Structure formats: C-alpha cells, structure tokens
Amino acid sequence: MSKRIDVENLDVYYGDFLAVEGVSMAIEPRSVTALIGPSGCGKSTFLRTLNRMHEVIPGARVEGRAVMDGQDLYAPEVDPVQVRRQVGMVFQRPNPFPTMSIADNVLAGVRLNNKRISKGDAADTVERSLRGANLWNEVKDRLDKPGSSLSGGQQQRLCIARAIAVEPQVLLMDEPCSALDPISTLAIEDLMSELKNDYTIVIVTHNMQQAARVSDRTAFFNIAGTGQPGKLIEMADTPTMFSSPSVPATEDYISGRFG
Amino acid sequence: MTPVPTSSQDSTVPGGGQAPHGAVTTAAGTPAGVPAGGRRTTAATMDEDMHDDSSAWAAPGPTAVDHRVSGHAQPPAPAVSLRASGASRVADTIFKGVSGATGVLILVVLAAVAGFLVLRAWPALTASPDELAKISWMNGQSLLEYVGPLVFGTLLSAILALGLAVPLSLGIALFITHYAPRRAAQALGYVIDLLAAIPSVVYGLWGALWLAPVLDPIFRWLSDTLGFIPLFAGYTAPARNVLAAATVLAVMIIPIITAVSREVFFQTPVLHEEAALALGATRWETIRMAVLPFGRSGLVSASMLGLGRALGETMAVLMILSPGYLFSFFLLKPGQHQSIAANIAAKFPEASGLSVSVLIATGLALFVITLAVNMVARWIIARRAEFSGAN
Numbered sequence: 001m002s003k004r005i006d007v008e009n010l011d012v013y014y015g016d017f018l019a020v021e022g023v024s025m026a027i028e029p030r031s032v033t034a035l036i037g038p039s040g041c042g043k044s045t046f047l048r049t050l051n052r053m054h055e056v057i058p059g060a061r062v063e064g065r066a067v068m069d070g071q072d073l074y075a076p077e078v079d080p081v082q083v084r085r086q087v088g089m090v091f092q093r094p095n096p097f098p099t100m101s102i103a104d105n106v107l108a109g110v111r112l113n114n115k116r117i118s119k120g121d122a123a124d125t126v127e128r129s130l131r132g133a134n135l136w137n138e139v140k141d142r143l144d145k146p147g148s149s150l151s152g153g154q155q156q157r158l159c160i161a162r163a164i165a166v167e168p169q170v171l172l173m174d175e176p177c178s179a180l181d182p183i184s185t186l187a188i189e190d191l192m193s194e195l196k197n198d199y200t201i202v203i204v205t206h207n208m209q210q211a212a213r214v215s216d217r218t219a220f221f222n223i224a225g226t227g228q229p230g231k232l233i234e235m236a237d238t239p240t241m242f243s244s245p246s247v248p249a250t251e252d253y254i255s256g257r258f259g
Numbered sequence: 260m261t262p263v264p265t266s267s268q269d270s271t272v273p274g275g276g277q278a279p280h281g282a283v284t285t286a287a288g289t290p291a292g293v294p295a296g297g298r299r300t301t302a303a304t305m306d307e308d309m310h311d312d313s314s315a316w317a318a319p320g321p322t323a324v325d326h327r328v329s330g331h332a333q334p335p336a337p338a339v340s341l342r343a344s345g346a347s348r349v350a351d352t353i354f355k356g357v358s359g360a361t362g363v364l365i366l367v368v369l370a371a372v373a374g375f376l377v378l379r380a381w382p383a384l385t386a387s388p389d390e391l392a393k394i395s396w397m398n399g400q401s402l403l404e405y406v407g408p409l410v411f412g413t414l415l416s417a418i419l420a421l422g423l424a425v426p427l428s429l430g431i432a433l434f435i436t437h438y439a440p441r442r443a444a445q446a447l448g449y450v451i452d453l454l455a456a457i458p459s460v461v462y463g464l465w466g467a468l469w470l471a472p473v474l475d476p477i478f479r480w481l482s483d484t485l486g487f488i489p490l491f492a493g494y495t496a497p498a499r500n501v502l503a504a505a506t507v508l509a510v511m512i513i514p515i516i517t518a519v520s521r522e523v524f525f526q527t528p529v530l531h532e533e534a535a536l537a538l539g540a541t542r543w544e545t546i547r548m549a550v551l552p553f554g555r556s557g558l559v560s561a562s563m564l565g566l567g568r569a570l571g572e573t574m575a576v577l578m579i580l581s582p583g584y585l586f587s588f589f590l591l592k593p594g595q596h597q598s599i600a601a602n603i604a605a606k607f608p609e610a611s612g613l614s615v616s617v618l619i620a621t622g623l624a625l626f627v628i629t630l631a632v633n634m635v636a637r638w639i640i641a642r643r644a645e646f647s648g649a650n
Binding site for chain 1: 533555
C-alpha cells in the first residue's frame with residue numbers, strides 16, 4: 001500500500017508570489033525521503049503540495065505535475081479531499097482532537113470513510129494503529145481518556161496512529177519531532193524505520209542528524225534571498241548527500257557553515 | 260569530505276528547530292508576508308501567558324538588590340537600577356485596588372437586587388389568602404397558582420425563541436467564520452451587531468405591525484396542515500400568540516448568540532482544523548470534527564446569554580402577545596400565555612400596596628429562574644471540561 005510520487009517542474013504560488021520554483025523529484029515507495037534546508041526555503045510548502053494541504057491558505061496554487069502512480073494529483077477532476085485520504089500528514093506540533101478520547105482520535109479518519117464501523121472492527125483498527133505507532137502498551141488501559149492527557153511524544157505518536165489508521169499510500173511528516181524531547185524523538189525515529197516497510201514517507205526536518213539517521217534519500221532546498229523562490233538544489237541517496245554532495249551550498253549547509 | 264555533522268547541532272538549525280513553548284506556530288513554514296494560519300492562538304496559550312504576567316507582577320522585585328546593597332556600606336549608585344520606581348509601584352497599587360473594588364461592587368449590586376426582591380416580596384409571600392383575594396387580577400388564586408402560569412409562559416416563550424435562534428445563529432456564525440469571503444463576512448458581522456443595537460420597543464412595533472400580518476398565512480397553514488398535533492391547533496388571527504412573540508424574541512437574541520459563537524469559532528486552533536483536513540475531511544466534516552466540539556462550551560454560554568435576554572424581555576412581548584394565564588401548549592392560540600416581565604410592566608402602573616409585592620414576588624421568581632439557567636449552563640460546560648481542549 002505504498003506508492004511512488006513523481007514531481008515534475010512544480011511551482012508553488014501564494015497569490016502572485018512565487019514561493020517554490022521548479023521542483024522535480026522522484027519519491028520512492030517504501031523509503032524515507034528527507035527534505036532539508038534553511039528556514040523559509042519552501043520545504044514545508046512543497047511537502048504540503050503533496051497532499052494539497054497548501055490550499056488551506058487563500059490564494060495558494062500550484063503549477064506543474066505531481067503524479068502518484070500514474071494519477072496527477074492536480075488533474076482537474078481530482079478532489080483534494082480524496083488526495084488527503086491517500087496521503088496522510090503528521091504535523092510539527094502534536095494535534096490530537098482535544099474533544100475526543102484516544103480511541104476516537106485514532107478512528108477519526110476511519111469514521112469519515114465508513115460511518116457505520118462495527119464495534120469489533122473499530123477496536124481492531126484502534127489496536128492495530130496504536131501498535132503500529134508503538135503506543136499501544138502505553139495507552140491500552142485508558143483508551144477512553146482524552147488524547148490531550150498524553151505527553152507530547154505520546155500525542156505525536158497518537159497523531160501518527162490516527163494517520164495510519166486510514167491506511168494511506170504516503171505519509172508526510174512536517175518536522176514531526178521539533179516539539180519533542182530527545183527520548184520521544186528517538187521513539188518517533190524508530191517508528192519511522194518500521195513504518196517505511198509499509199508506507200512511502202516524506203519528512204521535513206531541521207535536524208540534519210535526524211535526516212542522516214532515518215532517511216534513504218535526502219533533498220536539499222535553498223533560497224537565494226528573501227523574496228526569492230525556494231528551489232531544490234540537489235537530491236541523492238542520504239549517504240552520498242552527507243559524504244560527497246555535488247553542490248558546494250549543500251556541503252556548506254550540512255557542515256553548518258550557514259543556515 | 261564532510262562527514263555527518265555530529266557537533267554543534269544548534270548552529271546548523273536556523274531559527275531554532277524547536278518552537279518556543281507557547282509560541283504561535285504558523286500553518287506552514289511559509290515565507291514572510293504569506294497569510295498563514297498564525298492569526299489565532301489557542302485559548303489555553305493565552306491563559307498561560309496571562310498567568311505568567313500576573314505572577315511576575317505579584318513577585319516583589321527588589322529582594323536581590325536589597326541583599327546586595329546591604330553588603331556594602333555606601334555603594335555608589337549602580338549603573339543599572341533594578342529598584343522598583345516609586346511611581347510605577349503606586350500606579351500598580353492603585354490599579355489593583357480599583358480593579359478589586361469593581362469586582363466587589365458587582366457582587367454588592369447583585370446582593371442588593373436579591374435583597375430588595377426578597378424584602379419587598381415578603382408581604383406577598385406571607386399574606387393570607389383573604390388579603391390576596393382583594394387583588395382583582397389574582398382571581399382568588401394563591402400566589403403560587405398565580406406565578407405558576409407566568410413562569411410557564413416565560414419559559415415557553417424563551418425556549419421557543421432559543422429553539423428558533425440557535426440553529427440560525429449557528430449557521431450565520433459558521434458562514435461568517437468558514438464559508439464567506441472575508442469582505443462579505445465583515446459586512447455580515449456589522450449587520451448582525453447592528454441588529455443588537457435596535458431598541459426592544461422598536462422590535463415590539465415591528466413585530467406587532469409588520470411581522471404579525473406576515474406570519475398570519477404561515478400560522479394558518481401550520482394550523483390547517485398540522486392542526487391534528489395539539490401544539491398547532493386552534494389558530495385565530497391576528498397572530499398575537501406565543502409563537503409570534505417567540506419569533507420576535509428569536510430575532511432579538513440572534514445577534515448576541517451569533518456574535519459570541521462567531522468569536523468562539525474564530526478561536527478554533529488552526530492545528531485542529533488542519534488535522535481534520537489532512538485526514539481527508541470535507542469542509543463540513545472539519546467543522547463537525549474540530550470546530551463544533553471545540554466551540555461547544557462557548558456555544559452553550561452563547562445560548563444561555565440569549566436565553567437570559569429572552570427570559571427578561573419585556574417590551575416586545577408586551578406589545579405582541581395577547582395575554583392569558585394558562586398552562587397551555589397551544590402555541591398558535593391567542594390569550595394563553597404571558598411572561599413575567601411583560602406582566603409586571605402591564606400591571607405595575609395601576610398597582611399599589613400588596614399588589615406591588617405580588618408583582619415583585621413574580622420578579623423574584625424570574626431572578627431565580629435566570630440564576631438557575633446560568634448554573635445549569637455552567638454545569639453543562641463543566642461536565643466535559645476534561646475534553647474541552649483547555650488542558
């Protein structure tokens with residue numbers, strides 16, 4: 001249930017402002033692709049174009065193609081709601097629904113597709129998803145408690161459980177560990193290496209060791225200056241990127257010389 | 260070539276990978292000037308900030324400085340003065356006193372109103388049946404028998420109004436916050452606020468002279484088609500029944516309910532709406548998953564504010580409703596119901612002595628109902644506080 005995404009010459013605009021220019025990349029299935037780069041270089045913006053979440057912002061639009069297994073996500077007949085059911089997302093700050101219990105949080109997406117899910121199926125989905133997110137053992141005795149009663153790291157894993165409960169093709173993660181402590185970060189990173197057996201994962205991170213640890217391929221974005229569009233500078237297998245990048249700017253960035 | 264960097268992670272993380280606690284995160288890592296979702300903070304975050312402020316205020320500043328000063332005989336004036344300046348200290352004290360006094364004042368006013376009501380209603384509460392029988396409009400009833408139908412009429416008209424107003428207000432507030440283009444939303448907001456500024460006597464005139472004829476064919480149709488349900492049986496023109504009064508009350512309380520729920524919906528954390536959207540929720544599903552649950556307690560308080568206004572509304576009811584003193588569920592019949600407030604206004608000019616006390620006793624009943632409504636509202640909100648998102 002994981003698919004590849006081929007992005008061809010993608011431009012992202014906010015109104016008249018060109019935010020990201022000319023991105024082409026292949027995102028391989030069953031692997032982790034990391035997007036790195038300085039703040040404001042458009043990596044989060046680009047990530048959001050992969051499930052059309054950028055459309056939440058008025059005036060945001062995309063030119064170019066993003067093809068998931070032969071289907072252009074931006075074809076006129078494509079419904080963004082359906083795209084998001086195939087391409088799940090985990091956000092920077094954990095955002096479980098505070099008004100729902102832990103179990104209901106996991107089922108939130110499932111219930112959108114299938115209103116009359118039986119009790120047994122619901123319990124199975126909750127357990128499977130929470131196990132998938134390495135959270136089951138910690139919360140199995142308090143599934144009816146509010147999601148906001150968990151710690152930050154647990155909340156983030158709950159959000160991952162919620163995202164994988166609908167069995168998406170692709171999982172996007174927008175700096176999923178930046179609001180977490182090192183222990184929780186480690187838990188999420190371990191989880192990512194398990195999840196990539198089943199899902200295509202794209203992660204935005206500011207933490208270069210994290211990119212080096214978890215990803216198979218790394219893409220470096222950069223920006224020439226304020227007001228300029230962000231661009232994909234280079235993309236390669238992660239070991240190559242971190243040992244012998246072909247562009248000097250990449251080396252400067254990952255060795256900490258700027259950004 | 261450069262190996263994987265292992266040291267000085269911080270220097271490679273521009274702008275800090277860790278968002279500062281309590282900071283407003285924008286929806287995306289979008290470039291500056293892009294209208295991202297940073298316009299709202301969660302209520303919880305705001306609360307935290309406020310607490311932080313107040314505790315910083317309360318802490319006496321100069322202890323550390325005093326300690327240092329005592330160590331030296333006559334130290335030269337320090338380059339940086341950390342002492343609290345006298346003027347700001349005085350202003351702080353004054354402000355604390357004034358805000359405290361206003362808080363106490365409102366309690367005193369409430370107690371004074373309650374005391375007045377009990378004191379002046381006392382003669383009626385303790386009067387013998389013979390004395391009460393001398394008041395012509397009591398028709399030989401006991402005080403309880405007299406107040407009962409009035410309480411019923413008050414509650415019935417207010418609850419009907421609430422039933423009409425809440426769905427409408429909810430729709431308007433959701434339209435303004437989630438569907439309308441920004442310009443239209445602003446204009447609509449102004450119009451709604453304007454509705455709140457119209458005096459109730461004007462609503463009364465409008466209801467009696469314009470709305471009643473408009474409602475007439477609707478009520479006639481209701482009575483003809485749904486007349487087999489007792490609620491809608493027996494309509495008689497003109498439309499001066501409790502449903503007409505409730506319709507006008509609904510128009511009067513829509514602005515307040517809409518305004519409060521609009522504010523609540525605007526407060527919905529962007530994070531939660533995005534969580535729903537990213538799961539593949541449509542706009543309506545997002546509203547149901549993230550916006551309505553978050554705004555639930557606010558919606559209850561908005562409704563209770565509206566109910567409070569509807570319960571106490573005098574002029575409009577007085578001018579529209581043809582009064583009656585029955586426990587009657589015939590919503591379309593005239594001469595069945597009367598509200599406490601309208602009844603007081605109608606009877607007060609001619610009342611004297613014990614009959615004033617009787618009217619004040621009905622006012623006491625209204626006071627108690629309003630208190631009860633508020634307490635029930637608070638109970639409803641508190642019951643699921645754990646899930647409110649405030650923690």
